[in-house]
Ligand SMILES: Nc1nc2c(c(=O)[nH]1)N[C@H]1C(S)=C(S)[C@@H](COP(=O)(O)O)O[C@H]1N2
């Protein structure tokens with residue numbers, strides 16, 4: 001291309017681009033200007049062939065997405081093997097969490113189990129104690145279900161006031177996956193639960209040997225023994241080769257690396273249901289067996305880790321809402337800390353006990369905002385303010401904080417976690 005031809009071609013393109021933007025009313029498209037060489041000059045990736053089909057037998061995200069990762073908060077725990085990292089919610093869209101970005105919570109690190117050496121035992125108050133291999137489990141009728149998993153401690157650091165600067169850290173102990181597996185009911189029917197059987201103990205094969213008591217009614221209702229997530233085998237971090245799926249209930253009950261199910265007539269009163277995962281009230285008594293996750297939402301964009309960089313004008317606000325009781329029927333957003341509310345637009349599948357995606361598009365005039373979202377589920381439960389929550393539950397709790405989150409946006413588009421109660 002000669003210099004002259006290049007120059008005239010650029011001139012034509014420039015005119016054309018402005019025309020197209022004007023026609024489409026494209027207020028958000030950049031006018032052809034400083035960066036026009038990116039469209040007029042041929043780039044390397046346009047000139048040279050790239051990797052062939054054998055270079056990437058298992059695909060990974062673009063190198064330009066390397067910042068989209070799980071993160072931990074080192075001062076939260078003393079050791080990484082009994083710790084947690086957080087889903088980068090501000091970098092994601094839709095309702096399905098990519099498999100490699102699901103937050104991880106383990107009590108003794110990741111168990112690495114060869115499926116051929118894994119067994120699941122069902123015993124206790126049953127007619128026929130049974131031991132299943134992975135091959136046995138795959139001969140039962142399967143189902144595919146999308147569910148969120150939220151750790152009961154999600155948002156736990158925020159009970160007394162704003163703490164962590166980013167929705168990844170305040171709300172990132174959640175993921176939402178499509179699970180493939182077998183209804184627990186099929187396996188329990190095979191073993192034949194005796195009439196005295198009222199509770200089930202689930203135990204993991206990891207070094208923490210984690211256990212939780214689960215009411216039999218729930219086990220027979222919608223629980224699954226899952227071996228798949230998002231269409232492929234579970235990841236080791238999520239419990240490969242099998243985990244328990246306890247839809248809508250606190251993440252701690254979703255025992256990973258599941259090895260044993262015992263049927264009993266009462267709960268076992270183990271560590272995770274006595275000293276942990278109970279809610280200390282103002283009067284010093286603790287609420288126990290608070291299994292269900294309450295209706296909740298958070299604005300993921302904009303948020304502290306995702307500031308407004310484009311200045312005033314059209315802005316896409318987005319977030320997530322969920323309820324352990326079923327579907328989300330409505331999400332409201334406020335720009336002024338809860339004085340005025342507008343109904344947001346729900347988009348994508350609306351599935352019970354799954355994440356729901358909401359959007360609200362508006363013109364930002366550059367003024368300070370106090371952004372909030374408030375979810376309402378199909379049973380009419382409304383997400384409370386933090387003050388409403390504390391008036392019922394006191395300020396000693398860690399678990400089950402579903403209070404309304406506030407992000408303060410300043411005129412530069414910088415965003416901070418604040419509390420408007
Ligand atoms: N065997 C076993 N299961 C476990 C745990 C564990 O440490 N060991 N952690 C529990 C807790 S507290 C939570 S919140 C979820 C986290 O699931 P994830 O790692 O897939 O996010 O797994 C639960 N199941």
Ligand SMILES: [Mo]
Nearest residue numbers: 151152251252
């Ligand atoms: Mo948890």
